[in-house]
Amino acid sequence: MANIHPAGVFDTTYEEDMSVDRTPRDKLWKNLAFVALLLVPLLSVSGPLGLISDQYVGLIARIAIFVIAAQGLNILVGYTGQISLGHAAFMAIGAYSSAILARELGFTFWTALPVSAVLTGLIGLFFGLPSLRVKGFYLAMATLAAQFIIPWVLRYPLEGITGGTRPLNVPAPLIGPFASYADDPIDDATPLVFQAGDPYLVDVISLELGRVDGAQPAIELRNPSGDIVPPGDFNMTVFRDADGELTGFSYIATKPGEYAVTATAEAGATAFRARVRRGKALSFATETAMYYIIVPLSVFLMFLARNIARTRTGRAFISVRDNDLAAELLGINVFGYKLRAFFLSAVYAGIAGCLLAYERNSLSLDMFRLDISIEMLAMLIIGGAGYPLGALFGVTFIRVLQEAAIPALRPWLLEILPVLFPFIEVVNITSAINPILFGGALIVFLVLEPRGIAHRWEVLKVAWKIRPYAY
Amino acid sequence: MPVKLHVDNVSLSFGGIKALQDVDFQVEAGEIYAVIGPNGAGKTSLINSINGFYAPQQGRIIFDGRDMTHIPPYKRAELGISRTFQNIALYTNATVLDNLMAARHIHMKSNMLTGALFWGPAQREEIAHRRLVEEIIDFLELEHIRKSIVGTLSYGLRKRVELGRALALEPSLLLLDEPMAGMNVEEKEDMARYILDIHELQGTTIMLIEHDIGLVMDISHHIAVIDFGLKIGEGSPDEISRNEAVIAAYLGEGER
Numbered sequence A: 001m002a003n004i005h006p007a008g009v010f011d012t013t014y015e016e017d018m019s020v021d022r023t024p025r026d027k028l029w030k031n032l033a034f035v036a037l038l039l040v041p042l043l044s045v046s047g048p049l050g051l052i053s054d055q056y057v058g059l060i061a062r063i064a065i066f067v068i069a070a071q072g073l074n075i076l077v078g079y080t081g082q083i084s085l086g087h088a089a090f091m092a093i094g095a096y097s098s099a100i101l102a103r104e105l106g107f108t109f110w111t112a113l114p115v116s117a118v119l120t121g122l123i124g125l126f127f128g129l130p131s132l133r134v135k136g137f138y139l140a141m142a143t144l145a146a147q148f149i150i151p152w153v154l155r156y157p158l159e160g161i162t163g164g165t166r167p168l169n170v171p172a173p174l175i176g177p178f179a180s181y182a183d184d185p186i187d188d189a190t191p192l193v194f195q196a197g198d199p200y201l202v203d204v205i206s207l208e209l210g211r212v213d214g215a216q217p218a219i220e221l222r223n224p225s226g227d228i229v230p231p232g233d234f235n236m237t238v239f240r241d242a243d244g245e246l247t248g249f250s251y252i253a254t255k256p257g258e259y260a261v262t263a264t265a266e267a268g269a270t271a272f273r274a275r276v277r278r279g280k281a282l283s284f285a286t287e288t289a290m291y292y293i294i295v296p297l298s299v300f301l302m303f304l305a306r307n308i309a310r311t312r313t314g315r316a317f318i319s320v321r322d323n324d325l326a327a328e329l330l331g332i333n334v335f336g337y338k339l340r341a342f343f344l345s346a347v348y349a350g351i352a353g354c355l356l357a358y359e360r361n362s363l364s365l366d367m368f369r370l371d372i373s374i375e376m377l378a379m380l381i382i383g384g385a386g387y388p389l390g391a392l393f394g395v396t397f398i399r400v401l402q403e404a405a406i407p408a409l410r411p412w413l414l415e416i417l418p419v420l421f422p423f424i425e426v427v428n429i430t431s432a433i434n435p436i437l438f439g440g441a442l443i444v445f446l447v448l449e450p451r452g453i454a455h456r457w458e459v460l461k462v463a464w465k466i467r468p469y470a471y
Numbered sequence B: 001m002p003v004k005l006h007v008d009n010v011s012l013s014f015g016g017i018k019a020l021q022d023v024d025f026q027v028e029a030g031e032i033y034a035v036i037g038p039n040g041a042g043k044t045s046l047i048n049s050i051n052g053f054y055a056p057q058q059g060r061i062i063f064d065g066r067d068m069t070h071i072p073p074y075k076r077a078e079l080g081i082s083r084t085f086q087n088i089a090l091y092t093n094a095t096v097l098d099n100l101m102a103a104r105h106i107h108m109k110s111n112m113l114t115g116a117l118f119w120g121p122a123q124r125e126e127i128a129h130r131r132l133v134e135e136i137i138d139f140l141e142l143e144h145i146r147k148s149i150v151g152t153l154s155y156g157l158r159k160r161v162e163l164g165r166a167l168a169l170e171p172s173l174l175l176l177d178e179p180m181a182g183m184n185v186e187e188k189e190d191m192a193r194y195i196l197d198i199h200e201l202q203g204t205t206i207m208l209i210e211h212d213i214g215l216v217m218d219i220s221h222h223i224a225v226i227d228f229g230l231k232i233g234e235g236s237p238d239e240i241s242r243n244e245a246v247i248a249a250y251l252g253e254g255e256r
């Protein structure tokens, strides 16, 4: 849609003419919307003000995550005119790689996020290679391969680190620990007892064994309920030396109360020394805290995508989409830009996957099935492929439909549908409501608004801006 | 005058169809060189071979003294070859401005990262190139449609936008494939004026394919005539109008 000036607004420089926010009012609205988003958790029931249901914090966070993923798809499908049926699989790479980097290699969330995003990008680029030769339907089939191969690789060959079909625990992101505030040596069976734990400002308890010869000392950490924390607990990272001997662990105490560490040498074993360090860290284990990572990051990534779309790279993408032959003959390395689009699209998917992993604290391959890939394509079509806000509109529309509108309409639908379709069993109707409404919405959009909500939005925006003149 | 382009003994065939047979000619720097010939003669195939979309089975394309044979199309554009298409090939869903800006690609430096952040050099670059593109928009009188989606424009305007896009590349060789086809007299005159202005103001070497003989005779320095893939004549407009073979194969046809 043409970029139309509000009536009475004239640009005096190209810079003004190119800006996204046409008037100070545009900017104000955008900033207000952002501030309102950031206020939601504070207004929620578990926040200090307790005005709106907690459900919305999680809903908005999940929308923000899928907006990132769908925006990645938008770059590839909407702007560059390629296709991918494997987007959910790329999310899986971001999710699993970021979780595994943290679990196995001691990465923090902050380092795991960019590393997993780039890794996902590179794998996305690899699956984009067929775009050199094939387009459209055949390319769809080639990307479908990603949707089968990637989960299979995560499930079987990598089962040792992914857990295969079992859920994989993901540690919460932390900022810190800051300088440790306690550093206590222990050398006998007397437990070291201390107060720790808080859901937001957690204590990171790390225990280092000084020297262990031969026998393994027994180390125990008891939580406030008096239970021994097992080494497999997802808040615990265990450290071992090259021979696989335990050298210590680090535990994130989130529950307030009394913790106790006991280290006992086995009978007849060599003496050892151990020390317990404690430090405070800011934890993002709660949904509210994660919200403050996810939502600003999502907004920032939308901003980046918007800028890419309106500068050199984005115009190259659009050229490839609209006429790849002309693009190639007019100086654009078409294949190079297709690969960039696959890379960028997968980077966005990887970031979304990583956020999903850390938001849920737990991962399973079920979260990344083919139907999720297809659902994201549908969201993009409904929202408006190739429009900067297409992903936002599409994801919001579908998620609100699924998580708020359908549950609200459900009792009413359950009354009316069995009357309309007496020949269908009630159980079948119940399970069909979701897919029918989703499919119905998709068909309605394809017929009535094939360019999506974003297109309608821009038309309305133009009409509003040029008022009171019709042209 | 130095040679800008040498089509060196080029042959191209599609299966049994011989689109070009041993075609050989030279275009001097700074001239308007026209290629004429009936439909299906191989004119478009010639342009496609020059900018690398087709790979001739025989012969070489030598541009600025450099053999282009193994240079991919997008690099040939970087080296200064630009073109328009017989059947308009614009970026239909983008604005006129974006179509022209897209052709600045080879002269711009910003990448995904600097573009994403859109500050400092990336922003200044956008503005500088926007300024250049606006000059072309002024020159071609496209101001009123600069923000229109190309797909919504009339045929004549799209032809003009396509010329603008080709110019935005700042080529040293401009290949125009029937830029006036399907236009009314007025539009044709405008287009001829633009072509002459480009030639005069920028010194761009122009290779023009056109059916309107009168117009070609008026504006070009040299003319090549091809028929069934063969070059059957070449020379100044005067020479061409006196060339027996050309009159028989082509000009005569028009008079009949």
Ligand SMILES: Nc1ncnc2c1ncn2[C@@H]1O[C@H](COP(=O)(O)OP(=O)(O)O)[C@@H](O)[C@H]1O
Binding pocket: B014, B017, B018, B019, B037, B038, B039, B040, B041, B042, B043, B044, B045, B046
């Ligand atoms: N891509 C192609 N595949 C097969 N045949 C082609 C192709 N391009 C051109 N031709 C054939 O080559 C001949 C010359 O075509 P063309 O160069 O388009 O002629 P002109 O532009 O002079 O009208 C025609 O017979 C045409 O059918």
Ligand SMILES: [Mg+2]
Binding pocket: B043, B044, B045, B086
């Ligand atoms: Mg032709």
